[in-house]
Amino acid sequence: MTYPHQxxxxxxxxxxxxxxxxxxxxxxxxxxxxxxxxxxCKDSSSAPTDxxxxxxxxxxxTYTVRGEIAELPADDDPASEFRVHHExxxxxxxxxxxxxxxxxxxxxxxxxxxxxxxxTVGDTIEMTFEVDYDATTNAILAxxxxxxxxxxxxxxxxxxxxxxxD
Numbered sequence: 001m002t003y004p005h006q007x008x009x010x011x012x013x014x015x016x017x018x019x020x021x022x023x024x025x026x027x028x029x030x031x032x033x034x035x036x037x038x039x040x041c042k043d044s045s046s047a048p049t050d051x052x053x054x055x056x057x058x059x060x061x062t063y064t065v066r067g068e069i070a071e072l073p074a075d076d077d078p079a080s081e082f083r084v085h086h087e088x089x090x091x092x093x094x095x096x097x098x099x100x101x102x103x104x105x106x107x108x109x110x111x112x113x114x115x116x117x118x119x120t121v122g123d124t125i126e127m128t129f130e131v132d133y134d135a136t137t138n139a140i141l142a143x144x145x146x147x148x149x150x151x152x153x154x155x156x157x158x159x160x161x162x163x164x165x166d
Contacts, residue, residue, distance in 0.1 A: 081107040103159040108145040
């Protein structure tokens, strides 16, 4: 059974991890290195570790989807996330090679250059996000929101599931 806060990944259904920044900060404070920490991260929402290394083993695909902001990161709540209730995406490439992702609420880690300050929960948006796939296995390595634009007030969204194949 899939719940709105879960999303598909190469290993099946992955629940988003909460508060990884606190864990990283704590480890760094104890003398850990960033490289050691990043190589230990296996969560698909982790940011890419090294673009040169990644470009040899990954392919990046960009998607655009409309949705409604369900949650925004809060400075006073490290477990908060940027979560979007997005419309279905018929052209989304799943790790098994099939296409399609139904409407759901899921977290989108913001790219470092993405500011979400002008947005509020409930805003209707168009979002561009990137997914890094392993070039050999097609497993999802990472994904991130790279652009968010407010849509005009009153824009209707369609959260209907994808049509089942015949």
